[in-house]
Amino acid sequence: MKITSVLSGGLDSTVLTYKLLAEGHSVRAVSICYGQRHQRELSYAARTTRKLGIPWRMIDLSVLKDIFGKSSQTSNNVTVPHGHYEEEVMKLTVVPNRNMILLAVAAGWAIGQGDEAIAYAAHAGDHAIYPDCRPVFVDAMVRALQLCHYGPVILLAPFLGITKADIVKLGDSLGVPFAETWSCYEGGERHCGQCGTCIERKEAFVLAGMVDPTEYLA
Amino acid sequence: MKITSVLSGGLDSTVLTYKLLAEGHSVRAVSICYGQRHQRELSYAARTTRKLGIPWRMIDLSVLKDIFGKSSQTSNNVTVPHGHYEEEVMKLTVVPNRNMILLAVAAGWAIGQGDEAIAYAAHAGDHAIYPDCRPVFVDAMVRALQLCHYGPVILLAPFLGITKADIVKLGDSLGVPFAETWSCYEGGERHCGQCGTCIERKEAFVLAGMVDPTEYLA
Numbered sequence: 051m052k053i054t055s056v057l058s059g060g061l062d063s064t065v066l067t068y069k070l071l072a073e074g075h076s077v078r079a080v081s082i083c084y085g086q087r088h089q090r091e092l093s094y095a096a097r098t099t100r101k102l103g104i105p106w107r108m109i110d111l112s113v114l115k116d117i118f119g120k121s122s123q124t125s126n127n128v129t130v131p132h133g134h135y136e137e138e139v140m141k142l143t144v145v146p147n148r149n150m151i152l153l154a155v156a157a158g159w160a161i162g163q164g165d166e167a168i169a170y171a172a173h174a175g176d177h178a179i180y181p182d183c184r185p186v187f188v189d190a191m192v193r194a195l196q197l198c199h200y201g202p203v204i205l206l207a208p209f210l211g212i213t214k215a216d217i218v219k220l221g222d223s224l225g226v227p228f229a230e231t232w233s234c235y236e237g238g239e240r241h242c243g244q245c246g247t248c249i250e251r252k253e254a255f256v257l258a259g260m261v262d263p264t265e266y267l268a
Numbered sequence: 269m270k271i272t273s274v275l276s277g278g279l280d281s282t283v284l285t286y287k288l289l290a291e292g293h294s295v296r297a298v299s300i301c302y303g304q305r306h307q308r309e310l311s312y313a314a315r316t317t318r319k320l321g322i323p324w325r326m327i328d329l330s331v332l333k334d335i336f337g338k339s340s341q342t343s344n345n346v347t348v349p350h351g352h353y354e355e356e357v358m359k360l361t362v363v364p365n366r367n368m369i370l371l372a373v374a375a376g377w378a379i380g381q382g383d384e385a386i387a388y389a390a391h392a393g394d395h396a397i398y399p400d401c402r403p404v405f406v407d408a409m410v411r412a413l414q415l416c417h418y419g420p421v422i423l424l425a426p427f428l429g430i431t432k433a434d435i436v437k438l439g440d441s442l443g444v445p446f447a448e449t450w451s452c453y454e455g456g457e458r459h460c461g462q463c464g465t466c467i468e469r470k471e472a473f474v475l476a477g478m479v480d481p482t483e484y485l486a
Binding site: 107109110111113114117118119120141144145146147148149150151153154155157158159161162163164181182184186187190191193194195196197198199200203 | 325327328329331332335336337338359362363364365366367368369371372373375376377379380381382399400402404405408409411412413414415416417418421
């Protein structure tokens with residue numbers, strides 16, 4: 051199948067891209083800058099696609115940065131909360147309707163390029179905090195993308211029923227160089243080790259029983 | 269209700285914005301530049317919102333212009349087809365997944381601003397040619413927008429069951445200055461009178477039994 055992979059440069063979407071290629075699909079990757087604090091992830095996406103030798107398109111929608119109101123990931127006035135994803139304060143990291151925007155733009159590009167499907171890496175661990183990673187949301191987007199053009203755009207979200215630890219195991223079996231993926235919401239020189247996504251990343255390696263090659267500041 | 273109106277500056281979305289205000293809603297308008305050939309419409313949106321005294325936000329996503337492939341509305345290499353919407357050649361005017369992108373971005377802004385709903389002006393006459401104006405697509409987007417955040421974003425599409433002639437009649441009853449709306453896909457100094465949307469506009473006034481104040485070149 052001809053598939054556009056929505057690649058942030060993070061661990062999940064990198065493993066997804068490796069998986070699609072391993073399955074023999076023709077894969078193109080798209081990354082979107084929406085003004086995220088951790089734009090550093092995009093350079094990881096660039097590196098991954100160069101390494102894999104697949105077409106990559108970065109779409110710069112950083113003008114969206116100031117439409118989202120009070121999200122720690124797009125507003126300079128909101129501090130990135132530290133702690134576990136389960137905590138209420140983590141809601142500050144939600145960028146309103148981010149995933150619909152990413153999927154909508156990716157689908158526009160996919161149609162323009164003649165791809166049949168788009169893939170994104172929402173997973174079971176995301177649901178607690180992110181409304182736009184829940185299976186009910188994904189189901190609704192599957193339907194909307196089926197109907198948005200003359201023919202359907204197929205939405206693939208193969209990680210929806212598995213955890214980040216499962217993704218780490220899968221990535222290991224596919225030879226994903228995890229050190230070449232970026233998670234940290236702070237977007238500094240190194241992973242902070244204290245924000246929600248760093249803590250989730252650490253946990254995933256522990257649960258998968260694997261060595262975490264990430265250099266954390268704390 | 270607090271509503272974000274997706275206002276292109278065209279006839280339909282202008283009447284929609286007047287209607288929402290007449291119903292007593294608190295209305296904000298958002299217009300999106302996606303690199304459309306007929307960007308002129310956006311200056312009409314600006315004028316309308318100034319006249320109505322409502323907040324207006326223009327979001328410049330013109331970098332999207334070259335992701336859409338061969339659409340006459342975003343590619344300089346594709347000529348705007350002339351003729352009736354029913355004709356096959358009018359498919360050239362479709363911008364792939366445009367409406368999902370507009371609705372997704374409008375919803376992100378609406379959530380950031382604390383609005384409860386977004387409204388757009390898809391109508392019964394659009395269906396033949398535009399997949400992303402069909403009721404089935406709108407139904408799917410209603411569902412996706414209900415689920416994209418912690419609380420629902422309500423999607424209003426009150427013109428879905430009525431024609432452009434009905435919209436003209438409604439606009440007349442609301443005092444909409446039709447000459448201050450822009451339809452033409454060519455986006456020149458005046459309405460060309462020959463593209464699909466000009467012909468539809470002319471027809472709507474005839475069917476509504478009303479005088480068309482638009483100055484057409486042909």
